[in-house]
Amino acid sequence: MSSRGIVLYLHVHQPFRVRKYSVFDTAVNHDYFNEPDYGTERNNEMVFRKVADKSYRPMNALLQQMLDTHPEFKVSLSISGTLIEQAEAWAPDVLDSFKRLVDTGRVEIVAETYYHSLAFFYSRREFDNQVEMHKAKIREIFGVETKVFRNTELAYNNDLAKWADNYGFKGILAEGWDPILGWRSPNFVYKPPETNNISLLLKNYRLSDDLAFRFGNKEWPEYPLTVDKYNDWTNASIADQPLINLFMDYETFGEHQWEDTGIFTFFESFIGKWLEGPENTFYTVSEAIEAHKPVDEVSMPNTITWADTERDLTAWLGNNMQQEALRNLYNMESDILRTGDIDLIADWRKLQTSDHVYYMCTKWFNDGDVHAYFSPYESPYDAFLYYMNAIRDVRFRLHNDHKTGGLNG
Numbered sequence: 255m256s257s258r259g260i261v262l263y264l265h266v267h268q269p270f271r272v273r274k275y276s277v278f279d280t281a282v283n284h285d286y287f288n289e290p291d292y293g294t295e296r297n298n299e300m301v302f303r304k305v306a307d308k309s310y311r312p313m314n315a316l317l318q319q320m321l322d323t324h325p326e327f328k329v330s331l332s333i334s335g336t337l338i339e340q341a342e343a344w345a346p347d348v349l350d351s352f353k354r355l356v357d358t359g360r361v362e363i364v365a366e367t368y369y370h371s372l373a374f375f376y377s378r379r380e381f382d383n384q385v386e387m388h389k390a391k392i393r394e395i396f397g398v399e400t401k402v403f404r405n406t407e408l409a410y411n412n413d414l415a416k417w418a419d420n421y422g423f424k425g426i427l428a429e430g431w432d433p434i435l436g437w438r439s440p441n442f443v444y445k446p447p448e449t450n451n452i453s454l455l456l457k458n459y460r461l462s463d464d465l466a467f468r469f470g471n472k473e474w475p476e477y478p479l480t481v482d483k484y485n486d487w488t489n490a491s492i493a494d495q496p497l498i499n500l501f502m503d504y505e506t507f508g509e510h511q512w513e514d515t516g517i518f519t520f521f522e523s524f525i526g527k528w529l530e531g532p533e534n535t536f537y538t539v540s541e542a543i544e545a546h547k548p549v550d551e552v553s554m555p556n557t558i559t560w561a562d563t564e565r566d567l568t569a570w571l572g573n574n575m576q577q578e579a580l581r582n583l584y585n586m587e588s589d590i591l592r593t594g595d596i597d598l599i600a601d602w603r604k605l606q607t608s609d610h611v612y613y614m615c616t617k618w619f620n621d622g623d624v625h626a627y628f629s630p631y632e633s634p635y636d637a638f639l640y641y642m643n644a645i646r647d648v649r650f651r652l653h654n655d656h657k658t659g660g661l662n663g
Contacts, residue, residue, distance in 0.1 A: 259497045259537040259545070260488070260528060261455060263427065264504040265404070266352075267334040267370050268305065269609035271296050271630050275640045275647075284651060286601060286644040295630035302340045306348050309508035310341075314351040316507075316518055320525050321358050327525055328360040328536040331504070332404050335368030335384075335391050336607060349395065356396045362538035363392050365400035365423065371606035372406055372570060374414060375557075376584040384603070385421070402426065402539045406608050408457070408501070408560035409567060412553055415446030415454065423452060425543045427501065429560045430456030438550065441495035445548035453543045454552060457501040457560060461491060466502040470515035478516075481523045488528065496546045497537060501560070562617070569615050575638040576611040582645050586652065593656045602648055605641070613637035 273289035273296050289296040320327045333352065341349040355361040367373060368388040373381035389400055402425035403418045410428035418426045430440025440456040464484065468474045476483070492498050503510065511517040528534050537545065561569045571577055583605055590602045613629045614637045631637040652658050 257496060258492050258531070258533045259535045259542065261330070261497055261499045261537050261539060261542045262328070263330040263332070263364065263404075263499065263501045263539060264506075265332050265502070266310075266337050266504040267332075268298070268302055268337045268340050269370065269607040270298055270336055270340075270604045271301070272605075272610060272637075272640045272644055273297075275643045277643055277646075280643055280647040281650045281654070284601070284647060286647070287604065298340065299344050301630075302344050305505060305509050306341075306345045308513070309505050310345070310348045311351065312513070312518060313504065313507040314348070314355060316522060317355055317361075318351070318358075320522065321355070321360055324525060324529055326529055326535045328362075328538045328541070329355075330362040330364055330402075330539045331355075332364040332366045333392075334366060334370040335388055336370060336604065338391060338395060353396060356398060360538070362402070362540055363396055363398055363400055364427070364539060365389055365392070365403045367406055369603045369606050370406050370608055371603070372409065372567075372580070372608050372611075373606060374405060374409070374417075375567070376580060377587055378417075380584075380587060380606075402455075402543070407570070409557055410554060410559075411557045412447055412555050415449055415452060415554075419446070419449040419452040425453045425455060425539055427455050427499075427539070428457070428554065429558050429565055430458055430499070431558055431565045434552065434554055434558060438552070439495055441492055441498055442549045443496070443543060443546045444550055444552040447551050447553045453548055455499050455539060455542060456552070457499050458491065459560070461488060461498060462500045462502050465500070465517075466506045466510065469506075469517055469520070470511045479520070481520060481527050484520075484524060485527045489531065497542050499542075568617070570608055570611045573614065573616050573634075575614045575616075575634065579611055579614065579638060579641055579645070582642070586648065589652055589656075589658045590648075592658065593652070595651075595656065598648070598651055598655075601644075605644060605648070610637070610641055614641070 270287040272286050275286055287298060291297060292300050295301060317329060356363060366388055367384040369384055371384060373384055392400055403423040404427040405414055408427060408429050415426055440458045444454040446454050469479055471477060488498055507517055557567055558565050559567060590599055613631055614634045616634050
Protein backbone atom coordinates (compact mmCIF):
# COMPACT_ATOMS: atom_id res chain seq x y z
CA MET A 255 0.00 0.00 0.00
CA SER A 256 1.17 3.51 -0.79
CA SER A 257 2.49 5.63 2.02
CA ARG A 258 0.51 8.88 1.59
CA GLY A 259 -3.23 8.63 1.99
CA ILE A 260 -6.35 10.74 2.31
CA VAL A 261 -8.78 9.57 5.00
CA LEU A 262 -12.15 10.79 3.73
CA TYR A 263 -14.81 10.57 6.44
CA LEU A 264 -18.37 11.79 5.86
CA HIS A 265 -21.08 12.09 8.52
CA VAL A 266 -24.68 11.37 7.45
CA HIS A 267 -27.44 12.61 9.75
CA GLN A 268 -30.93 14.06 9.93
CA PRO A 269 -32.78 14.82 13.18
CA PHE A 270 -36.46 14.46 13.96
CA ARG A 271 -37.17 18.18 14.30
CA VAL A 272 -39.83 19.20 16.83
CA ARG A 273 -42.92 20.55 15.12
CA LYS A 274 -44.69 23.76 16.10
CA TYR A 275 -45.79 22.14 19.34
CA SER A 276 -47.83 24.58 21.41
CA VAL A 277 -48.86 24.57 25.04
CA PHE A 278 -52.37 23.66 23.85
CA ASP A 279 -51.00 20.41 22.41
CA THR A 280 -49.61 19.24 25.75
CA ALA A 281 -51.63 16.52 27.47
CA VAL A 282 -53.72 16.23 24.29
CA ASN A 283 -51.50 15.44 21.29
CA HIS A 284 -48.38 13.37 21.92
CA ASP A 285 -46.97 13.71 18.41
CA TYR A 286 -43.94 16.00 18.65
CA PHE A 287 -42.23 15.39 15.32
CA ASN A 288 -44.78 15.28 12.48
CA GLU A 289 -45.24 18.85 11.33
CA PRO A 290 -48.51 19.05 9.34
CA ASP A 291 -47.29 21.93 7.16
CA TYR A 292 -45.33 20.22 4.36
CA GLY A 293 -43.94 23.56 3.22
CA THR A 294 -41.85 24.26 6.33
CA GLU A 295 -38.33 23.19 7.24
CA ARG A 296 -39.80 21.66 10.41
CA ASN A 297 -41.43 18.96 8.26
CA ASN A 298 -39.00 16.07 8.57
CA GLU A 299 -40.29 14.12 5.59
CA MET A 300 -40.08 17.16 3.31
CA VAL A 301 -36.53 17.96 4.44
CA PHE A 302 -35.38 14.36 4.05
CA ARG A 303 -36.84 14.01 0.56
CA LYS A 304 -35.28 17.32 -0.47
CA VAL A 305 -31.83 16.39 0.84
CA ALA A 306 -32.12 12.91 -0.67
CA ASP A 307 -32.67 14.48 -4.10
CA LYS A 308 -29.99 17.13 -3.71
CA SER A 309 -27.32 15.17 -1.84
CA TYR A 310 -27.81 11.51 -0.92
CA ARG A 311 -28.80 10.12 -4.32
CA PRO A 312 -26.32 12.04 -6.49
CA MET A 313 -23.43 11.70 -4.03
CA ASN A 314 -23.98 7.99 -3.49
CA ALA A 315 -24.05 7.53 -7.26
CA LEU A 316 -20.80 9.49 -7.56
CA LEU A 317 -19.15 7.53 -4.74
CA GLN A 318 -20.19 4.29 -6.46
CA GLN A 319 -18.70 5.57 -9.71
CA MET A 320 -15.44 6.51 -7.97
CA LEU A 321 -15.25 3.07 -6.31
CA ASP A 322 -15.84 1.38 -9.68
CA THR A 323 -13.32 3.60 -11.49
CA HIS A 324 -10.51 3.85 -8.91
CA PRO A 325 -9.49 0.66 -7.03
CA GLU A 326 -7.52 2.81 -4.56
CA PHE A 327 -10.50 4.99 -3.62
CA LYS A 328 -12.02 4.40 -0.18
CA VAL A 329 -14.32 6.33 2.15
CA SER A 330 -15.63 6.07 5.71
CA LEU A 331 -19.17 6.99 6.76
CA SER A 332 -21.02 7.43 10.02
CA ILE A 333 -24.78 7.18 9.64
CA SER A 334 -26.98 8.11 12.59
CA GLY A 335 -29.85 5.88 13.65
CA THR A 336 -32.33 8.71 13.08
CA LEU A 337 -31.10 9.04 9.48
CA ILE A 338 -31.56 5.31 8.93
CA GLU A 339 -35.10 5.43 10.36
CA GLN A 340 -36.03 8.29 8.02
CA ALA A 341 -34.53 6.52 5.00
CA GLU A 342 -36.44 3.35 5.87
CA ALA A 343 -39.68 5.33 6.01
CA TRP A 344 -39.31 7.78 3.14
CA ALA A 345 -36.56 6.67 0.75
CA PRO A 346 -35.61 2.97 0.97
CA ASP A 347 -33.69 3.33 -2.29
CA VAL A 348 -31.29 5.73 -0.54
CA LEU A 349 -30.60 3.14 2.14
CA ASP A 350 -30.10 0.51 -0.57
CA SER A 351 -27.53 2.74 -2.27
CA PHE A 352 -25.61 3.05 1.01
CA LYS A 353 -25.73 -0.74 1.32
CA ARG A 354 -24.23 -1.14 -2.15
CA LEU A 355 -21.39 1.18 -1.19
CA VAL A 356 -20.62 -0.82 1.95
CA ASP A 357 -20.84 -4.08 -0.01
CA THR A 358 -17.82 -3.02 -2.07
CA GLY A 359 -15.63 -3.66 0.99
CA ARG A 360 -14.01 -0.25 0.58
CA VAL A 361 -16.54 1.79 2.57
CA GLU A 362 -16.24 1.59 6.35
CA ILE A 363 -19.04 2.44 8.77
CA VAL A 364 -17.98 4.37 11.88
CA ALA A 365 -19.79 3.90 15.20
CA GLU A 366 -21.62 6.70 17.01
CA THR A 367 -24.64 7.28 19.25
CA TYR A 368 -27.88 6.08 17.66
CA TYR A 369 -29.71 9.35 18.37
CA HIS A 370 -26.82 11.75 17.66
CA SER A 371 -26.97 12.76 21.31
CA LEU A 372 -24.77 14.40 23.93
CA ALA A 373 -25.51 11.55 26.35
CA PHE A 374 -21.81 11.05 27.16
CA PHE A 375 -21.88 14.32 29.11
CA TYR A 376 -25.13 13.54 30.96
CA SER A 377 -25.59 9.79 31.39
CA ARG A 378 -22.97 7.12 30.74
CA ARG A 379 -25.66 4.45 31.03
CA GLU A 380 -27.74 6.05 28.29
CA PHE A 381 -24.62 6.71 26.23
CA ASP A 382 -23.65 3.02 26.41
CA ASN A 383 -27.19 2.04 25.44
CA GLN A 384 -27.16 4.28 22.37
CA VAL A 385 -23.77 3.05 21.20
CA GLU A 386 -25.01 -0.54 21.51
CA MET A 387 -28.22 0.38 19.66
CA HIS A 388 -26.23 1.93 16.85
CA LYS A 389 -23.85 -1.03 16.55
CA ALA A 390 -26.85 -3.37 16.40
CA LYS A 391 -28.61 -1.26 13.74
CA ILE A 392 -25.48 -1.12 11.58
CA ARG A 393 -25.09 -4.88 11.94
CA GLU A 394 -28.75 -5.40 10.97
CA ILE A 395 -28.72 -3.07 7.95
CA PHE A 396 -25.19 -3.43 6.60
CA GLY A 397 -23.94 -6.71 8.05
CA VAL A 398 -20.71 -5.21 9.38
CA GLU A 399 -19.11 -4.57 12.75
CA THR A 400 -17.92 -1.06 13.65
CA LYS A 401 -14.33 -0.73 14.86
CA VAL A 402 -13.78 3.04 15.09
CA PHE A 403 -15.87 5.53 17.09
CA ARG A 404 -16.87 9.14 16.63
CA ASN A 405 -18.92 11.04 19.17
CA THR A 406 -21.70 13.47 18.29
CA GLU A 407 -20.31 16.68 16.74
CA LEU A 408 -16.85 15.13 17.14
CA ALA A 409 -17.12 16.07 20.84
CA TYR A 410 -14.00 14.55 22.35
CA ASN A 411 -11.90 14.54 25.50
CA ASN A 412 -9.48 12.21 27.29
CA ASP A 413 -12.28 10.54 29.26
CA LEU A 414 -14.10 9.63 26.04
CA ALA A 415 -10.91 8.13 24.62
CA LYS A 416 -10.48 5.98 27.75
CA TRP A 417 -14.10 4.86 27.48
CA ALA A 418 -13.64 3.92 23.80
CA ASP A 419 -10.41 2.07 24.58
CA ASN A 420 -12.09 0.07 27.33
CA TYR A 421 -15.07 -0.62 25.07
CA GLY A 422 -12.78 -2.21 22.49
CA PHE A 423 -12.69 0.36 19.70
CA LYS A 424 -9.34 0.54 17.94
CA GLY A 425 -9.72 4.13 16.82
CA ILE A 426 -11.49 7.39 17.62
CA LEU A 427 -11.92 10.67 15.70
CA ALA A 428 -11.45 14.26 16.89
CA GLU A 429 -10.81 17.79 15.68
CA GLY A 430 -7.18 18.70 14.96
CA TRP A 431 -7.42 22.07 16.67
CA ASP A 432 -4.28 24.26 16.67
CA PRO A 433 -4.42 25.35 20.35
CA ILE A 434 -4.28 21.66 21.28
CA LEU A 435 -1.76 20.47 18.72
CA GLY A 436 0.59 23.42 18.97
CA TRP A 437 3.51 22.75 16.63
CA ARG A 438 2.30 19.25 15.77
CA SER A 439 0.50 18.34 12.55
CA PRO A 440 -2.91 16.61 12.29
CA ASN A 441 -1.44 14.51 9.47
CA PHE A 442 -0.25 11.73 11.79
CA VAL A 443 -1.82 9.05 13.94
CA TYR A 444 -1.70 9.86 17.66
CA LYS A 445 -2.40 8.12 20.96
CA PRO A 446 -4.72 9.41 23.71
CA PRO A 447 -3.20 9.46 27.22
CA GLU A 448 -3.82 6.58 29.64
CA THR A 449 -5.04 4.25 26.89
CA ASN A 450 -3.70 0.92 25.72
CA ASN A 451 -5.01 -0.12 22.32
CA ILE A 452 -6.67 2.88 20.68
CA SER A 453 -5.41 5.39 18.12
CA LEU A 454 -6.54 8.96 17.51
CA LEU A 455 -7.21 10.43 14.06
CA LEU A 456 -7.41 14.23 13.92
CA LYS A 457 -9.31 16.25 11.33
CA ASN A 458 -7.25 18.53 9.09
CA TYR A 459 -9.74 21.35 9.58
CA ARG A 460 -8.26 23.79 7.07
CA LEU A 461 -8.45 21.47 4.08
CA SER A 462 -11.75 19.95 5.28
CA ASP A 463 -13.43 23.31 5.77
CA ASP A 464 -12.21 24.57 2.41
CA LEU A 465 -14.75 22.16 0.95
CA ALA A 466 -17.37 22.03 3.71
CA PHE A 467 -17.77 25.77 4.30
CA ARG A 468 -15.77 27.90 1.87
CA PHE A 469 -16.06 26.13 -1.48
CA GLY A 470 -18.99 28.10 -2.89
CA ASN A 471 -18.32 31.37 -1.04
CA LYS A 472 -17.67 34.03 -3.67
CA GLU A 473 -16.29 36.36 -0.96
CA TRP A 474 -13.51 33.89 -0.14
CA PRO A 475 -10.16 35.17 -1.47
CA GLU A 476 -9.37 31.73 -2.90
CA TYR A 477 -12.66 31.48 -4.80
CA PRO A 478 -13.07 29.67 -7.13
CA LEU A 479 -11.29 26.64 -5.75
CA THR A 480 -9.90 24.66 -8.67
CA VAL A 481 -8.87 21.01 -8.63
CA ASP A 482 -5.26 21.90 -9.39
CA LYS A 483 -5.12 24.43 -6.55
CA TYR A 484 -6.65 22.05 -4.01
CA ASN A 485 -4.40 19.22 -5.18
CA ASP A 486 -1.39 21.48 -4.68
CA TRP A 487 -2.61 22.34 -1.17
CA THR A 488 -3.12 18.71 -0.19
CA ASN A 489 0.27 17.66 -1.53
CA ALA A 490 1.95 20.59 0.23
CA SER A 491 0.16 19.78 3.50
CA ILE A 492 1.01 16.11 3.49
CA ALA A 493 4.60 16.54 2.20
CA ASP A 494 6.46 13.61 3.81
CA GLN A 495 3.68 12.95 6.35
CA PRO A 496 1.48 9.84 6.15
CA LEU A 497 -2.11 11.06 5.84
CA ILE A 498 -4.65 13.86 5.55
CA ASN A 499 -7.92 13.47 7.45
CA LEU A 500 -10.72 15.16 5.53
CA PHE A 501 -13.74 15.02 7.86
CA MET A 502 -17.04 16.73 6.98
CA ASP A 503 -20.81 16.40 6.80
CA TYR A 504 -22.03 14.23 3.95
CA GLU A 505 -24.52 16.97 3.11
CA THR A 506 -21.57 19.18 2.11
CA PHE A 507 -22.15 17.65 -1.30
CA GLY A 508 -25.34 19.01 -2.82
CA GLU A 509 -27.05 20.52 0.23
CA HIS A 510 -24.56 22.83 1.95
CA GLN A 511 -22.67 23.31 -1.31
CA TRP A 512 -25.29 23.18 -4.05
CA GLU A 513 -24.74 21.37 -7.31
CA ASP A 514 -24.41 24.66 -9.20
CA THR A 515 -21.25 25.46 -7.21
CA GLY A 516 -19.57 22.64 -9.13
CA ILE A 517 -18.93 20.57 -5.98
CA PHE A 518 -19.75 17.20 -7.58
CA THR A 519 -17.60 17.81 -10.65
CA PHE A 520 -14.82 19.10 -8.42
CA PHE A 521 -14.96 16.00 -6.21
CA GLU A 522 -14.85 13.60 -9.16
CA SER A 523 -11.92 15.40 -10.76
CA PHE A 524 -9.99 15.75 -7.51
CA ILE A 525 -10.16 12.01 -6.77
CA GLY A 526 -8.56 11.27 -10.12
CA LYS A 527 -6.03 14.06 -9.77
CA TRP A 528 -4.91 12.94 -6.30
CA LEU A 529 -4.47 9.36 -7.43
CA GLU A 530 -2.21 10.44 -10.29
CA GLY A 531 0.51 10.82 -7.65
CA PRO A 532 2.43 7.52 -7.52
CA GLU A 533 2.62 7.58 -3.71
CA ASN A 534 -0.96 8.73 -3.18
CA THR A 535 -3.87 6.57 -2.03
CA PHE A 536 -6.99 6.60 0.15
CA TYR A 537 -7.47 4.90 3.51
CA THR A 538 -10.54 3.95 5.47
CA VAL A 539 -10.24 5.02 9.10
CA SER A 540 -9.29 1.49 10.17
CA GLU A 541 -6.72 1.13 7.40
CA ALA A 542 -5.06 4.40 8.42
CA ILE A 543 -4.74 3.12 11.98
CA GLU A 544 -3.42 -0.26 10.82
CA ALA A 545 -0.91 1.28 8.42
CA HIS A 546 0.58 3.89 10.76
CA LYS A 547 1.59 3.68 14.40
CA PRO A 548 1.00 6.64 16.73
CA VAL A 549 3.89 9.10 16.68
CA ASP A 550 3.03 10.94 19.90
CA GLU A 551 0.47 11.34 22.67
CA VAL A 552 -2.14 14.11 22.41
CA SER A 553 -4.03 15.11 25.55
CA MET A 554 -7.40 16.88 25.48
CA PRO A 555 -8.61 17.16 29.09
CA ASN A 556 -11.27 19.68 28.02
CA THR A 557 -13.93 18.86 25.47
CA ILE A 558 -13.21 19.82 21.86
CA THR A 559 -15.79 19.70 19.03
CA TRP A 560 -15.68 20.44 15.31
CA ALA A 561 -18.20 23.31 15.52
CA ASP A 562 -17.89 27.08 15.59
CA THR A 563 -14.83 29.24 16.16
CA GLU A 564 -14.41 28.12 19.78
CA ARG A 565 -14.46 24.36 18.99
CA ASP A 566 -16.20 23.65 22.29
CA LEU A 567 -19.70 22.71 23.48
CA THR A 568 -21.06 26.27 23.67
CA ALA A 569 -23.03 25.78 20.44
CA TRP A 570 -25.18 23.29 22.41
CA LEU A 571 -24.70 24.25 26.06
CA GLY A 572 -23.74 27.92 25.92
CA ASN A 573 -26.92 29.52 27.25
CA ASN A 574 -29.48 28.95 30.00
CA MET A 575 -32.17 27.71 27.62
CA GLN A 576 -29.97 24.93 26.31
CA GLN A 577 -28.81 23.91 29.76
CA GLU A 578 -32.37 23.95 31.13
CA ALA A 579 -33.69 21.89 28.22
CA LEU A 580 -31.16 19.09 28.64
CA ARG A 581 -31.35 19.15 32.43
CA ASN A 582 -35.10 18.57 32.25
CA LEU A 583 -34.68 15.87 29.63
CA TYR A 584 -32.06 13.78 31.42
CA ASN A 585 -33.66 14.22 34.85
CA MET A 586 -36.45 11.97 33.59
CA GLU A 587 -34.14 9.14 32.52
CA SER A 588 -34.76 6.63 35.32
CA ASP A 589 -38.51 7.17 35.32
CA ILE A 590 -38.70 6.93 31.52
CA LEU A 591 -36.70 3.72 31.24
CA ARG A 592 -38.53 2.13 34.17
CA THR A 593 -41.84 2.34 32.29
CA GLY A 594 -40.75 -0.04 29.55
CA ASP A 595 -43.04 2.02 27.28
CA ILE A 596 -41.42 1.63 23.86
CA ASP A 597 -43.08 4.67 22.28
CA LEU A 598 -42.38 6.93 25.25
CA ILE A 599 -38.73 5.86 25.43
CA ALA A 600 -38.31 6.40 21.68
CA ASP A 601 -39.77 9.92 21.90
CA TRP A 602 -37.54 10.73 24.88
CA ARG A 603 -34.50 9.54 22.95
CA LYS A 604 -35.41 11.49 19.81
CA LEU A 605 -35.50 14.59 22.03
CA GLN A 606 -31.86 13.89 22.96
CA THR A 607 -30.63 14.64 19.43
CA SER A 608 -28.14 17.49 19.70
CA ASP A 609 -29.74 19.48 16.87
CA HIS A 610 -32.60 20.50 19.18
CA VAL A 611 -30.36 22.51 21.49
CA TYR A 612 -28.21 23.73 18.59
CA TYR A 613 -31.32 25.49 17.29
CA MET A 614 -31.49 27.31 20.66
CA CYS A 615 -28.02 28.80 20.26
CA THR A 616 -27.90 32.60 20.60
CA LYS A 617 -24.36 33.24 19.38
CA TRP A 618 -24.87 35.89 16.72
CA PHE A 619 -21.41 37.08 15.77
CA ASN A 620 -18.89 34.87 13.99
CA ASP A 621 -21.13 31.82 14.01
CA GLY A 622 -24.67 33.20 14.24
CA ASP A 623 -25.32 33.06 10.50
CA VAL A 624 -24.37 29.37 10.51
CA HIS A 625 -26.85 28.59 13.29
CA ALA A 626 -29.60 30.55 11.53
CA TYR A 627 -28.93 28.68 8.27
CA PHE A 628 -29.43 25.29 9.91
CA SER A 629 -32.45 26.20 12.06
CA PRO A 630 -36.03 25.53 10.98
CA TYR A 631 -37.34 27.98 13.61
CA GLU A 632 -37.86 31.72 13.47
CA SER A 633 -35.72 32.22 16.57
CA PRO A 634 -33.81 30.26 19.23
CA TYR A 635 -36.61 31.16 21.63
CA ASP A 636 -39.23 29.46 19.45
CA ALA A 637 -37.02 26.36 19.33
CA PHE A 638 -36.85 26.38 23.13
CA LEU A 639 -40.58 26.96 23.53
CA TYR A 640 -41.70 24.08 21.29
CA TYR A 641 -39.09 21.77 22.81
CA MET A 642 -40.07 22.52 26.41
CA ASN A 643 -43.73 22.01 25.56
CA ALA A 644 -42.78 18.55 24.31
CA ILE A 645 -40.82 17.93 27.53
CA ARG A 646 -43.90 18.90 29.56
CA ASP A 647 -45.99 16.43 27.59
CA VAL A 648 -43.45 13.64 28.14
CA ARG A 649 -43.70 14.38 31.85
CA PHE A 650 -47.52 14.31 31.59
CA ARG A 651 -47.38 10.87 29.93
CA LEU A 652 -45.15 9.64 32.74
CA HIS A 653 -47.61 10.85 35.35
CA ASN A 654 -50.84 10.01 33.55
CA ASP A 655 -49.98 6.66 31.98
CA HIS A 656 -47.42 5.32 34.41
CA LYS A 657 -48.13 7.21 37.66
CA THR A 658 -44.51 8.32 37.99
CA GLY A 659 -42.29 11.29 37.28
CA GLY A 660 -44.57 14.06 38.49
CA LEU A 661 -45.75 17.08 36.55
CA ASN A 662 -43.29 19.59 37.97
CA GLY A 663 -39.52 20.01 38.11
